[in-house]
Structure formats: structure tokens, C-alpha cells
Amino acid sequence: xxxxxxxxxxxxxxxxxxxxxxxxxxxxxxxxxxxxxxxxxxxxxxxxxxxxxxxxxxxxxxxxxxxxxxxxxxxxxxxxxxxxxxxxxxxxxxxxxxxxxxxxxxxxxxxxxxxxxxxxxxxxxxxxxxxxxxxxxxxxxxxxxxxxxxxxxxxxxxxxxxxxxxxxxxxxxxxxxxxxxxxxxxxxxxxxxxxxxxxxxxxxxxxxxxxxxxxxxxxxxxxxxxxxxxxxxx
Ligand SMILES: [Zn+2]
Ligand SMILES: [Zn+2]
Numbered sequence: 001x002x003x004x005x006x007x008x009x010x011x012x013x014x015x016x017x018x019x020x021x022x023x024x025x026x027x028x029x030x031x032x033x034x035x036x037x038x039x040x041x042x043x044x045x046x047x048x049x050x051x052x053x054x055x056x057x058x059x060x061x062x063x064x065x066x067x068x069x070x071x072x073x074x075x076x077x078x079x080x081x082x083x084x085x086x087x088x089x090x091x092x093x094x095x096x097x098x099x100x101x102x103x104x105x106x107x108x109x110x111x112x113x114x115x116x117x118x119x120x121x122x123x124x125x126x127x128x129x130x131x132x133x134x135x136x137x138x139x140x141x142x143x144x145x146x147x148x149x150x151x152x153x154x155x156x157x158x159x160x161x162x163x164x165x166x167x168x169x170x171x172x173x174x175x176x177x178x179x180x181x182x183x184x185x186x187x188x189x190x191x192x193x194x195x196x197x198x199x200x201x202x203x204x205x206x207x208x209x210x211x212x213x214x215x216x217x218x219x220x221x222x223x224x225x226x227x228x229x230x231x232x233x234x
Contacts, residue, residue: 054080056087067191068093071170072130076194097172097189102228106185107160113178115153121178122200122217124193125149127169137193139200139209163187163232177221184221186228196220 052061055077056068066084068077071092079087088095116123116136123138134149158164164187167174173193177184199220203212 052078054078054083056080056083067096067189069096069171069190074128074130076191094171096191097168097187099172099187099230100189100192100224100228101163101187102225102231103161103163103185103187104231106163108157108176108178108183108185109160112153112156112160115156116149117147121183122176124173124175124188124196125154126173126190126193127167129169137197139197139204139213144194144197144201175224177217179217180221184225186224188224192224192227 052063052065053059054061054065056079059080061078061080066079066081068079068084068087069075070077071094073092076096077093084095087093118136118138120138120140123136125134125136127134131148133151134154135146136149137144137146139145164174167187171190172187173190175184175186175188175193175196196217199216200209200213203216204210205212
């Protein structure tokens with residue numbers, strides 16, 4: 001009896017912690033492909049392939065679909081062409097950025113980087129018009145972690161790299177990968193930034209992330225480089 005009680009409590013505790021984990025990734029919904037909603041037929045039919053659906057109207061969409069940003073909730077929404085066209089700019093929905101700019105000459109001295117207080121060499125930065133500050137997001141075992149940057153550190157960055165002055169608020173991010181040698185930097189649409197966070201979340205193991213994360217990060221940057229619509233020289 002008491003054993004059952006303990007077991008019951010443990011199950012509840014497990015369910016609660018699972019729920020918390022779910023909350024952490026809610027903002028990344030639809031971006032971590034392996035964790036995508038599965039549609040199973042009733043009566044034990046074999047599970048079908050992962051499908052992508054429009055988060056606004058529910059129709060099935062191609063894997064390569066458009067995204068909208070919910071400005072206030074800072075959430076990426078998968079959209080079909082019709083919803084994307086109709087809802088872009090409506091209320092809090094914004095189309096995500098559409099350029100990927102590779103920045104091989106970005107200047108980011110160690111002391112400026114240290115000033116950001118980010119514990120890992122992988123992060124993205126975005127200017128938020130809602131909170132009127134620059135936000136850094138970086139991966140951790142608990143999911144993507146956000147921190148607001150000191151204004152001086154960011155203005156030092158834009159002094160050194162005027163290209164960052166053109167970073168579109170909300171819809172574009174600066175992606176930084178100082179785990180690689182040489183480091184990689186790019187301005188990318190905000191849904192790509194969140195996709196990186198989602199890929200990391202989906203592959204993270206243990207405390208340090210493991211080799212799954214290393215591979216996910218490496219292939220993300222390969223794809224990003226291939227997508228780049230421009231390279232910013234000095
Ligand atoms: Zn739709
Ligand atoms: Zn999507």
C-alpha cells in the first residue's frame with residue numbers, strides 16, 4: 001500500500017518534470033524535427049511519417065515552409081502560404097527575415113565576448129523591439145537560455161562591426177559559433193536561429209551535450225553556409 005503510494009507520487013513527480021521540460025521547448029515547437037508531432041492511425045496502425053502542419057489553420061505543409069514570428073511570445077509559427085500571406089504583419093505576427101549573411105571578418109575580441117557572460121561558445125543575438133534590448137540565447141541542458149545584454153557590450157560590437165547596425169530587430173539574429181576554429185558568424189532569419197536551438201535541444205545528452213550535439217551543430221552550420229545569400233567582406 002505505502003509502496004504503491006510512493007510509486008504514485010513518483011509518477012506524478014515524473015509527469016510534472018516532463019511537463020516542465022515540455023514548457024521549455026514549447027517555444028521551439030515545430031523546429032526540432034525529430035520531436036515533431038506524429039500522427040498515428042487508430043487501432044495500432046503503423047505510425048506514419050512525421051508531418052508538418054500549419055500552426056494557424058492546420059493544413060499539411062511541405063517540410064520546406066515559411067515561418068512567422070510571434071513578436072511578444074517570441075515564438076516561431078509554422079505557416080502555409082495562405083496564412084503566411086494573410087497574417088504577415090497582422091497583430092503580433094511578423095514574417096521572419098529572408099537573408100543569410102556570412103560574416104567571415106566579424107571582429108569579436110575575447111574581452112568583448114567575455115563581457116557578454118555567456119558560458120558556452122555558441123549563441124545567437126537579437127534586438128527585441130518589445131523589450132527594447134539585445135537578447136542573447138544560448139543552449140544549455142535545460143533548453144535555450146535567454147539573457148539580456150549590457151548595452152555597452154553590444155554597442156562595442158556594433159562599433160567594431162558596422163554591419164550589425166543593419167540587423168533587423170526581432171526578425172533577424174546574429175549567430176555566433178566560437179566552438180569552431182576559426183569561429184563562424186552569420187546574420188540569419190530568426191527562424192533559423194531558433195532551429196539551431198531546437199536541433200541542440202533535440203540532440204543534447206548529459207551535462208555537456210555529447211557528440212550528437214556536435215554533429216547537429218556542424219551540419220547546421222554547413223547548411224547555413226550553403227544558404228548564405230551573401231558574404232560580408234571587410
Ligand atoms: Zn495555414
Ligand atoms: Zn516550421
